[in-house]
Amino acid sequence: MNHRSPSRILIMTAVEAEQQAVLRGLGSYDGADVQLAGVGPASAAAATAAALARAGQVADGAYSLVVSAGIGGGFAEVAGMGSLVVASEIIAADLGAETPDGFAGVDKLGFGSPRIAVADKLSARWAEALRTTGLSVHYGPILTLSTVTGTVDTARSLIERYPGAGAEAMEGFGVAEAARQFGIPVLELRAISNAIGPRQRELWKIGDALQALEQACAKLPEVLLS
Ligand SMILES: O=C(O)c1cccc(C(=O)CC[C@H]2O[C@@H](n3cnc4c(=O)[nH]cnc43)[C@H](O)[C@@H]2O)c1
Numbered sequence: 560m561n562h563r564s565p566s567r568i569l570i571m572t573a574v575e576a577e578q579q580a581v582l583r584g585l586g587s588y589d590g591a592d593v594q595l596a597g598v599g600p601a602s603a604a605a606a607t608a609a610a611l612a613r614a615g616q617v618a619d620g621a622y623s624l625v626v627s628a629g630i631g632g633g634f635a636e637v638a639g640m641g642s643l644v645v646a647s648e649i650i651a652a653d654l655g656a657e658t659p660d661g662f663a664g665v666d667k668l669g670f671g672s673p674r675i676a677v678a679d680k681l682s683a684r685w686a687e688a689l690r691t692t693g694l695s696v697h698y699g700p701i702l703t704l705s706t707v708t709g710t711v712d713t714a715r716s717l718i719e720r721y722p723g724a725g726a727e728a729m730e731g732f733g734v735a736e737a738a739r740q741f742g743i744p745v746l747e748l749r750a751i752s753n754a755i756g757p758r759q760r761e762l763w764k765i766g767d768a769l770q771a772l773e774q775a776c777a778k779l780p781e782v783l784l785s
Contacts (some may be wrong), residue, residue, distance in 0.1 A: 567626040568783065569614070570776075571596040571607050571734045580769040584776025590783070596627070596730050600651070600703055601707040601726040603627070603733030611741045624678065624746065624783075625738035628776065630710065630768040631701070631728035631749030634718055638751050641767040642695035643688040643775050644725035646747035649675045651732040652702035652717055652724075662720065678744035684747065684785065688778045694771055697725040701747050703732035709758040717755075727755055748775055 570593045572578045581593050594610050596603035607625060614620040631644065638644045651673040655664040664673045686698040702724050708714050718724060726749040738745040752768035753759075 561717045566590060566623045567592070568626060569594065569607070569610055569622040570626045570628055571603060571610070571730065572629045573598045573603070573728075573730050574629075575709075576765075576769060577772060580772045581628055581776045584773040585780065586777065588780040594623075596734060599729050600731075600733030600736075601705075603730035604737045607734045607737035608740070611737060611743065615741075622743055624681070624750070625734060625743050626779075627728075627731045627734035627745070627747040628772065629730065629749060630752040630755050630772065631726040631764060632755040633726050633751035634714070634724055634755050635742060635766075637699070638697045639726045640694060640751050640753065640764045641771050642697065642751050643689055643771055644697045644699065644701055644751065645682050645689065646677050646731065646749075647679065647682065647698050647723075648677060648700045649731045649735045649745065650700050650702050650721055650724070650749050652721060652727065653706065654706045654732070656759060662716070673732075675732065675739055675745065677735075677746050680746055681744070681782065682746050685748070685775075685782045687780065688782050689775055692774050692778065694774060699723040699725040701725060701731050701749055702727040704729060707758070708755045711756050714756045718743075720750040725749075726751060748772075752756070
């Protein structure tokens with residue numbers, strides 16, 4: 560039989576390079592499983608739900624926390640490249656409708672909420688612990704989009720709609736929605752690889768972001784145990 564601690568956590572990353580960075584950071588900590596979500600909210604939701612369902616079929620296998628972790632784009636002047644953003648809230652920023660008066664979120668349309676609350680005390684503690692690493696850390700909403708932002712106009716309208724947002728990525732809301740449906744608390748962390756705005760892939764600092772992701776995950780065990 561597989562004996563697992565009841566406080567086991569599930570960490571979902573989009574791609575293998577992120578998964579490896581998370582595993583390097585966790586080191587010898589054996590209270591976490593790190594699984595691949597794939598890219599985008601649909602793949603992330605399906606992969607997370609499948610992982611949670613599989614775990615629920617094993618005695619004592621259920622997870623007590625789900626974490627969406629990886630690299631992401633940072634909003635200028637809030638989260639620079641190589642910095643970290645810990646989510647205070649996870650927002651599906653493009654889930655809604657365009658109208659003549661601008662974007663209307665699913666909440667305005669009467670189809671539920673585009674926002675999922677995080678395990679706030681734990682996420683605030685993680686952000687606090689990360690500040691001791693010397694890395695710059697922003698605690699604020701993280702946006703989930705199916706399409707990476709590629710213009711100044713879109714970046715501006717996102718920050719107007721979601722003041723205080725620090726980062727965007729493509730999986731958080733999918734991971735969080737699966738966790739919500741299983742009744743499990745969620746966190747999201749993004750290490751910033753690029754500035755949100757006009758696409759300049761050659762300027763992405765993926766290595767720095769993966770290193771920051773590793774450092775952030777090295778702090779997670781002590782935060783979970785505190
Ligand atoms: O090319 C590589 O070596 C490499 C290594 C690790 C990760 C990648 C990715 O491209 C990951 C895709 C993943 O990153 C998130 N992301 C990053 N920047 C943004 C952004 O500006 N807007 C939205 N998402 C972003 C996203 O979650 C992707 O799934 C490549």
